[in-house]
Amino acid sequence: MQDMLRRYGFGLTLAMCLLVTFWLVVLVIVPNITLFEQSFRPYLPVVEIGGPRDTYSFANYLKVFDGNVDKSLFGISFSIPVHVYTFGLTIFYSMLVTLICFAMAYPLAYYMAKIVNPRSLPTLILLLFIPLWVSEVLRAFAWWIILAFKGPLNALLMGLGLIEDPIRWTNMGYTGVVVGLIYTYVLFMLFPIYNGVQSLDTNQIEAAEDLGAPWWKIHWRIVLPHSKPGIASGSVMVFMLSAGSLLVPSILGSTTSQWFTQTIDQWFKDALDWNTASAYAFLLLLLCTVFVSVAMWLFKVKLSDIAK
C-alpha cells in the first residue's frame, strides 16, 4: 500500500482501489450472494413472495435426490436419482476430457519448450492461438457439422472405403461432447505446462542423458515433477471449464447425453424455477471445488505452487 501510494500518488491509488472494490462487490459478490439467498427460498408466484410460505429451507438442494432411474453398470443393476446420475457422469467425463487434454498437451509442450528451434517458436504459438480467436460457439458448431450424419467426416471415410454405412458420431453417448470439450479447452492445458517445462534447466536433462537414463525415466523423474504446478493449474482449469460448460454439451450432445449444466438450464427455462436452478448451480460449484481440492491433496499440489 505504501509502495503504491509512493508510486502512483494519492488520487490514482484511491481510484484504483475504488474500481477494484466496485468490480468485486457489485459484479462478483452481490450477484452471487443474491443467487445464494434465492437458492434457499421456494419458487412461488410473484404475489406470494415475502408471504407466509416464503421461508428458508434446504428443499431446493434436496431435489437433487428426487426421481430415481434404474441403471446397470458392469452387470450390477441399481437405482439412482436421475440428477445424481447426471452429476456423476458430468464429473467422470470432465475427468476424461482433462486426462486426454493432458495426454495431448504434454508432448507438445515439451516439444515447444525443449526441442523446437526457438526461431520457429513464435510461428508455432501463433498457429496454436488462431483457433482460440474463433468464438466458442463457432468451434462447437464446426464440430457439429463435421460429425453430422451427412457431414464431411462420414463422406471422407466412405470415400476412402473405410466404412460402408455412415456412422452417427453425434449420437454415440458422450463422444461429441468429449471431442468438443477437448478441442475447446486443450490450450488451457498446453500453455501452463509449457510454462512449467520451459523453466526447467536443460542441463538437468542432458546430465540425466549422460548418466544413461532412458527417455521415460527422464520424464518421470525430472520433467514431470518439475512441471507439476503447471500440470495442476492446467488440469484445474480444463476440469472446471468442462464441468461448467453449457454450450458444448448443448450443441454436441447426443440423445443419451445430459450434462449437469443442462439440468440447471432446464430448471431455469423449462420449469421456470429459478430458485432450484440457483441451488443446483451452487451444488455444482461447491462439489467441483471440493473435488478439485481433494484431487490436489492427493497429488500433493499446493495452491501456492500454482500461483507461482
Add this chain to the structure above:
Amino acid sequence: MKNTTSAFTRRRFLQGSAAGAGILAAPAIISSKALASSGELNFVGWAGYPLFTEKVFATFEGATGIKVNFKELPDQDTMFGEAKVAMEAGGIDLIEPTIDRVGAWDSNGLLGAFDESKLAMDNYLPGLADGAAGVRSRPGGVLKYVPSVWGTESLVVNTAEAKLSTPPSLGDLFSPDNSATLRPHSALAAMGRWLDATGQLPRPWMDGYTDMGAMVELWDIALAKAVEMKGNVVQWWSGENEANAGFTANGATIGLVWDSTGFNLRNDGYAYIAPVEGAIAWHQGFVITKNAANVDEAHEFVKWVSSPEGAALWATAFSANPVGKGASDFMDPEVSAFYNGTFNDEALSKLWWWPDQSAEFLAKRAEYADKYKAA
C-alpha cells in the same frame, strides 16, 4: 464454471452501466414520454421473424400513428423472465405467450385485464376466442388473453424413406423402422396420446393435465414406453434450427416438429402430415402486463391484429394461420396451399390443443424430460 461466471459479470456490468446511464438520462426520458403519451407501445414478442420489423409494425404505425417498440426474445421462458423483471422495473405493455401458459403467468400475478369494449371480439374465427378457448382466456372471469396466431406441431416425414402405418399415426414416431427427431416433452405427450388412442392407458391422458396424481401415473407409463423405444431417436430439437438440421444433416426420416419446419422443408422431399390421432395445435396471443403504461395503445394494437389485414400479416410473419375472419384473402397463397395440403376439414376437427399446464405441472414435466434424456 469460469466461463459462465465471467459472462455473467460482463452482462451485469452492461446492465449496471446501462442503468447508470438511464439514471443520468432519466429526466430527459421521462419528459419525452410525457410529451409523446399518445403514440408508443412496448411489445415483447418472438425473435427470428424478420417481417415484423420490416413490414408489420410500419403498417400498424401507418394505420394508427402508434409506434411499436419491439423487443425480440427467443422463447417464452425468457419472456416470462422479462415479465417478472418488468413487475419491478416496468417498460413492458404487451407480451405474446401461448395460451397453455396463461394459467401459469396469471397465477404468478403478472397479468392485467383487457377491456372487452375496446376490442372487437366478433373479429375472431370461431373456436379461437370463444368456447373452450374463451374460458381459458378468462382466468378469474376477466379477459386476460386474446389470440394473435395459431399453428400446429405435427409429423414431418421423408416421403421416400419413412415407413408409415395407414393412416399415419403418432406411433410411427416410435417405430424402430424410422429415425426420429423429437423434443423430449412433446415426445412424451405424443407417446401418451398414442397409448391413449390404442387403449393402453388405465385412464384418459387428459386427466394428467388437471390432476397431479394422475399425471404421475400416466407419465410414468409414457416414460417407460418411450425409454424402451428410444433407440430410433437420432436428435433432440428445441428450436427451428435444430429441428431442420435433424432432418437435413442427421438424416431423420420422421419428426414431431412445428409447422414452420414442415413449411421450410416442403420442397426438399419432406411432407407435413396430420396423424390419425390429430395434430397437436397451439395458439398464442397477447397478454397485457399488470403495470402496463400504454393501455389504450395496447388495446388498439390487439384490435388491429384481429382485423383481416392485421391478422393476415401477423400469420404470414410466422408462416402460420390467421385468427381474424376474412384474413385468408390477404394471405400468401403459398402458405395457404401448404396448410390446406395438410389439414382437410376432418384433420381440422381433430386438432388437439395443448391443455393448460400449471407451474407445478411444468416442474414435474421437466423432471420427466430429464429422465427421458438421461435414459
